[in-house]
Each structure stands twice: as structure tokens, then as C-alpha cells.
Amino acid sequence: MSTALALSDDQASAFDTVTEMLRGAGIDLDDALLTPPKSSATSVMAITGKAGSGKTLLLSELYKALEAAGVEVVSGDYESRKRKDRRTLAILAPTNKAASVLRFRGVPATTIHRILYTPVYDPEYERIAEWLAGNGDRPEVEGLTDEALDRAHAFYQSNKSIPGALAAAGLRGSDFITGWKRREEPLDIGFIDEASMLDDKQFEDLKDIFPTLLLFGDPAQLAPVNQSGAMVFDKLPEKRVMNLGRIHRQAADNPILDLAHALADPQVDFYRFEKMVEEAASKDERVVWGQRVEVDLMARSPVLVWRNATRIRLINAFRAVYDAPQDRLLEGEPLICDGLELPLKHRKKRLDLEARGLIKGAQVVYLGEGRKPGFSRLHVIGAEDPQVSAASIVKIEKPDEEEPFIPYAARMGATFLHGAAVTIHKAQGSQWETVQVFAPDLYAAARMNRTEAGQPLWKRLAYVAITRAQDRLIWVVRNRLSKPSGPLRVDDLRSVPAAKLTLAAEDPA
Numbered sequence: 090m091s092t093a094l095a096l097s098d099d100q101a102s103a104f105d106t107v108t109e110m111l112r113g114a115g116i117d118l119d120d121a122l123l124t125p126p127k128s129s130a131t132s133v134m135a136i137t138g139k140a141g142s143g144k145t146l147l148l149s150e151l152y153k154a155l156e157a158a159g160v161e162v163v164s165g166d167y168e169s170r171k172r173k174d175r176r177t178l179a180i181l182a183p184t185n186k187a188a189s190v191l192r193f194r195g196v197p198a199t200t201i202h203r204i205l206y207t208p209v210y211d212p213e214y215e216r217i218a219e220w221l222a223g224n225g226d227r228p229e230v231e232g233l234t235d236e237a238l239d240r241a242h243a244f245y246q247s248n249k250s251i252p253g254a255l256a257a258a259g260l261r262g263s264d265f266i267t268g269w270k271r272r273e274e275p276l277d278i279g280f281i282d283e284a285s286m287l288d289d290k291q292f293e294d295l296k297d298i299f300p301t302l303l304l305f306g307d308p309a310q311l312a313p314v315n316q317s318g319a320m321v322f323d324k325l326p327e328k329r330v331m332n333l334g335r336i337h338r339q340a341a342d343n344p345i346l347d348l349a350h351a352l353a354d355p356q357v358d359f360y361r362f363e364k365m366v367e368e369a370a371s372k373d374e375r376v377v378w379g380q381r382v383e384v385d386l387m388a389r390s391p392v393l394v395w396r397n398a399t400r401i402r403l404i405n406a407f408r409a410v411y412d413a414p415q416d417r418l419l420e421g422e423p424l425i426c427d428g429l430e431l432p433l434k435h436r437k438k439r440l441d442l443e444a445r446g447l448i449k450g451a452q453v454v455y456l457g458e459g460r461k462p463g464f465s466r467l468h469v470i471g472a473e474d475p476q477v478s479a480a481s482i483v484k485i486e487k488p489d490e491e492e493p494f495i496p497y498a499a500r501m502g503a504t505f506l507h508g509a510a511v512t513i514h515k516a517q518g519s520q521w522e523t524v525q526v527f528a529p530d531l532y533a534a535a536r537m538n539r540t541e542a543g544q545p546l547w548k549r550l551a552y553v554a555i556t557r558a559q560d561r562l563i564w565v566v567r568n569r570l571s572k573p574s575g576p577l578r579v580d581d582l583r584s585v586p587a588a589k590l591t592l593a594a595e596d597p598a
Contacts, residue, residue, distance in 0.1 A: 100147050103136050103331040107151060107303060110134055114278065114301045116176060121158040123176050126277075131296050135284065135304040135322035138333030139353075140556040141346045144305045147333070148280055149196050151303075152180060155278070163204065163276060164197050164249065177276040179204050179299075183286040185446045187518035189471030191282060197249055198282065199473065201291065202443045204298070207272050214255065214265035221245045221254055233258060252474055268441070277301060283518040285310040285320045292321045308332075309353075309552050311514055312542065319542070344373045345562045349555045352548045359535035359547060363528065366564045376562050381569035382525060384410055387509040388423050388454070388577055389470075390521040392565070393554045395530035400510045401486045403527070406570045407509040408485070411577060417496050418455045418483065421577025423508035424467070425515065426451040430482060430504050442479060446472030447503045450515055456579050463499030468582045475582075479503050513554045524558035526551070528566050 096104060108118050115126040138144050155178050156162060163179045180198040182188040191198035210218060217233075219225035221242065230238075237258040244250075244257040255265055279299035281287065284306035287295075295302060304322050312320050322330055351357055351365055370378040382392055387407050394400045413419050428449045429442055446469040447453075456466040456476075465481040480502025484493035493506075510527075531554075534547040541549055555562060 096147065096150065097143065099331075099333050100143050100150075103147060103333065104150065106331055107134065107136075108154075110301065110303075111155075111278070116155065116158060116160060116278075118154045118158055123159055126300065129300065131300050131302070133296070133302045133304065133325060133329060135306060135325055135330045136333065137306050137308050137322060137330060139307055139309050140349055140552075141343070142333035144307075144333060145191070145194060145196075145282070148180070148191075148282060148305055149194065152178070152196055152280065160278070162197050162249075164199055176278075178278045178280070179276055180280045180282070181295075182282045182518065183291075183450075184283070184518040185448070185451050185469060185471035186520070187283045187471075190520050192473075200446070200448065201281075201295070202448045203446075203473075204276075205272055205294070206443065207270055208266045209268045209270055211265050211267055214260070217241065217255065217258075218251045218265075221251060233260075250473065272298065275300065279303070281305065283307075284322060286313060286518050287321045288313040289321065307556075309544075309549065310517055310556075311549050311553050344369045344376050345555060345558050348376070348562070349552050352552050359532060362551070363564075363566075370564070375560060377564065379525065379563040379565040380567050381571050382527070382565050383563065384571050384573050385575075386523055386525060386563075388421055390523055390525065391423065391452075391508055391516070392510040392525045392527050393513050393516050393557065394510055394527045395513055395534050395550055397512065398488070399527060399530050400512060402488055403510040403570075404485070404507045405488060408507075410570060410573055415494065415496070419577050420455060420457050421579045422455045424453040424455055424483065424505040425508040425511060426453060427484070427504045427506050430501050442503055445469070445474070445477050445479075447477065447479060450518075452508055452519070453505065454579065454582055456582065463497065463502070465497060468579070481505060483507075513550050516557050517553055520557050520559050522559050523561040523563065524554065525563040525565050526554040528564050529568060 110132055111118060113127050113132065115124040116122075117124070136144055136147060152162070160176045160178045163177050180191065180196055181201045181204055182191060182198055183201055185200055188198040188200050213230060216225060216228040217230060217238070220227055227238065241254040241258040245254040252266075275298050277299070278301045279295055280303050281295065282305045284304035285308070287304075306320060306322055308320065308323075348362075348366060348369060352362065357365070366376065367378050369376040382403065384407060387403075392403055394403065408422075411419060413422065426447050426449055429447070451472070452470040454468040454470065456468055458464070459466055459478045463480050464478055465483070466476075466478050467481075469475045469477055480499035481497050482495065482499055482502055482504040483497040484495055484504065485507050486493045531547045531551055534550055535545065537546075539546040
């Protein structure tokens with residue numbers, strides 16, 4: 090197969106194995122033929138490998154081959170009317186940030202939550218969506234000029250986003266989306282990136298939706314909490330798991346990946362590893378031996394820690410250096426969504442917020458108070474449509490205090506913790522250009538001699554933390570905080586072009 094020419098031997102072998110699995114699902118990649126599935130049974134396979142092994146490249150090549158064969162990619166922002174001959178693919182990640190990393194690389198990924206819920210479009214604007222998707226004639230819509238439709242069409246050709254295209258035509262989300270509903274119809278194929286983060290319940294939910302599932306995961310990462318150190322692909326039969334052993338990005342002489350893979354050596358203890366970090370920092374500017382936490386980075390790239398006590402201490406130090414008042418947030422302060430506090434009767438509101446990207450673990454920047462008491466204007470990092478206004482309950486934990494301080498509290502809504510520092514567990518699935526790792530916490534884990542899945546815990550923590558860095562790693566060795574170079578900013582976020590999907594029932598952003 091010509092696709093295999095661009096792949097290494099282990100990637101090509103995995104590609105061929107997946108091709109055979111898809112043939113059983115009625116999709117022939119060799120001849121670009123789509124036929125009814127041969128079986129209704131759920132088929133699951135996993136492609137595993139450490140950072141740099143080429144999992145994302147393989148996922149991308151499989152996506153391109155499926156699209157070329159005529160499989161429709163379902164992105165979560167709009168779904169065409171069901172046809173008998175339609176075959177579908179959804180590419181999913183557990184978090185907004187992980188999905189955005191794939192989208193940046195040209196793969197139309199969305200979150201698991203977003204695919205569980207489908208938007209309900211106003212019939213008038215559904216005609217535009219069908220036309221953009223290639224399933225209808227160019228419509229005539231009152232209030233929209235030919236120039237506006239041309240802008241929508243041009244946007245969709247390059248971005249494949251229906252909400253984005255309609256925003257380019259001058260529409261807001263509240264004009265064309267009337268609500269969200271739980272998915273009723275199953276899809277055909279699901280690609281799940283960062284599958285090491287899946288818990289058993291999510292895995293079962295995905296199997297209900299997709300008769301064919303392909304998991305991509307890193308076995309060296311941390312398993313989900315309450316999973317006893319096991320990942321969902323650990324429970325698959327051996328023949329259903331393909332491991333990519335070759336490290337492709339090593340050819341680029343990446344010192345960050347060199348450090349991550351050095352952790353696999355049983356002879357490397359914490360002291361030797363820190364010496365390796367110090368030596369790498371002396372030779373390459375992509376690794377920094379940090380004598381303090383750089384506070385300027387914390388608003389967009391949180392410090393990664395192991396212990397909650399460290400996280401709380403760093404958050405309060407961050408607020409102190411910016412002279413943040415006790416009774417309110419400053420514009421530009423980072424938040425982490427900690428879930429939704431909504432009663433069952435408000436199920437629709439829960440769907441609205443989760444579909445907008447406010448899922449547990451979402452990284453958010455505070456943009457200011459909303460127009461109603463208890464509402465906040467927010468920028469959801471990595472979300473396809475990042476600007477949102479939502480009822481908010483913000484909790485700021487204090488050192489040595491059991492109860493958090495709450496500067497904002499609606500009666501119900503999205504709950505947030507401060508996000509200037511996060512635990513390494515919660516950082517899984519995310520990447521930042523620069524990552525600060527708080528080394529004293531990892532030293533504490535090393536001294537405790539704890540293990541997880543047969544590996545020293547500190548090594549698993551260090552591996553996950555280091556591989557969050559795309560371009561630069563700062564290994565912070567002292568409990569100090571720098572002074573900020575200027576005030577917190579949000580002007581760059583407000584300038585991001587985004588379709589505003591504020592629902593009519595919500596406070597406008």
C-alpha cells in the first residue's frame with residue numbers, strides 16, 4: 090500500500106492490521122469500497138507506544154485513508170441527516186486541550202463529551218449547514234447576502250467547522266443552535282487518542298456508540314484514579330494490542346524526549362536523573378535548570394506538581410504577587426473546571442455547558458464578570474468555540490484551611506478551582522509550549538519509595554510531566570517564585586476569532 094511507504098516498519102504493520110479490522114467493518118481501504126458490516130459485534134484494538142513513537146502520525150494517516158474511502162468524519166459541531174449508505178468516523182480525546190493538539194496537526198478531533206451530545210439546528214440554518222457539507226443546493230436565507238454565504242463557504246473549505254462558517258457569515262450560535270440532545274444513533278468507527286486516560290465507565294459508553302474502536306495510548310503514563318494502575322487497553326487480548334517501539338522524534342535530537350525515555354532505565358535513580366537534567370540544560374536551551382518558578386508562565390501554563398499542598402501553596406503565592414484581592418478574581422486568572430453542580434431537572438443546561446467545553450479538567454481563563462450576578466465570562470482553552478458565559482462557582486483553596494474561599498458563587502453552574510498550578514494527574518492529555526515541573530515534589534515521591542504498576546511512582550510522574558512540554562522544559566529545583574513582568578492580560582484571548590455559541594437562555598458574553 091502506498092500509504093505504508095511514508096511509515097516505519099512498525100507503523101506500517103499496525104496500519105495493515107487496522108486495515109484488516111476495518112475490512113471486517115465493511116470498509117476496504119485498499120479499494121476505497123464501503124459495504125455493510127460483516128458483524129454487529131464490537132471490535133476493539135489498541136495502538137500503544139511511548140512519546141515520540143509515531144502514534145499521532147499513524148492516527149492521521151488512518152484518518153486520511155478513511156476520508157479518501159468516503160467515510161464521513163463527524164466532528165460534533167454538525168451532523169448531516171442520516172443516509173443508509175453513510176459510514177462515519179469520529180476522532181475523540183478526553184480533554185479539550187488534547188483534542189486541540191490534534192486539530193492543530195490537521196486532524197478534526199473533538200472531545201468525548203462533545204460527540205455524546207449533538208446540536209439541534211434551527212431548520213432555516215440547517216439548510217446552510219447541509220449545503221456546506223455538500224448535501225444540498227445553495228440556499229437563499231432571509232437576512233443573509235450572497236457575500237455572507239460566500240464567506241461561510243470559503244471558511245468551511247479551509248476549516249471544516251459549521252459554527253465557524255456561520256460565524257464568518259455574521260451569525261451567532263444562538264441564531265442557529267436551539268439546544269443539545271443526547272446522541273441516539275450509534276456511529277461506526279471511533280479513534281480515541283490519549284486512551285490511557287479512559288476509565289472503565291467511559292470505555293463502556295464508547296463501546297455503546299462505536300462497534301469499531303481504535304485506542305491510541307501511552308502505557309508509560311499514569312492510569313486513571315481508582316483504576317488500580319491499569320489502563321483499559323491493558324485488559325485487551327495480546328493480539329488486539331500493537332505496540333510502536335521505534336522513537337521517531339529522536340531523530341530531531343530532542344533533549345526533552347531523551348530525558349523522558351531515560352526514565353525507563355532501572356539504573357537511573359532520582360539523583361542520577363537530576364544530574365542528567367542539569368547536564369541537558371547546560372547544552373540545550375530547550376531544557377532549563379530553574380532556580381525559581383516563573384510566575385509569568387503560570388497564567389497559561391500551570392506549574393505541574395504531585396502534592397495538593399504544593400498546588401495550593403503555589404496558587405496563593407501566584408495571587409499574592411499579582412496583588413489579587415480576596416473578594417474577586419483578576420481578569421486573566423487561570424481556572425480549572427471541577428465539574429458541574431446542577432440538579433437532575435437541569436439536564437439540558439448540563440448538556441449545554443458540557444457541549445461548550447466546560448467538562449471536568451477543562452482549562453479556562455477568567456475574562457470578567459457576566460451581566461448577571463454569579464455569571465462569569467470565560468475563555469475555554471482548546472475548545473472549538475472558546476468564548477462562553479456561564480453561572481460559576483469559583484473555589485480558591487487556602488493553605489492549612491479545610492474550607493476554600495469562594496469569591497463567586499452562583500446557586501448552581503460550573504465549578505472551578507484555581508489553575509495556576511495543577512497536579513500531574515490532571516495534566517495528562519494536555520501539552521504546552523513551555524512546562525514547569527516542580528522537582529521538590531518528585532523528590533518527595535522518590536523518598537517515599539511508592540510504586541505504580543511495577544514502576545517507581547516518581548518516574549511515572551516525571552515521565553508524564555516532562556512529555557507535556559512541546560518546546561521547552563523548566564525543571565524547577567527551588568521553592569521560589571519570580572516577580573511578574575507585567576499585569577495579567579486577556580487582550581490576546583479576546584482577539585481570537587470564535588463563533589459565539591451563547592445560548593438564548595444564558596447570559597450573553
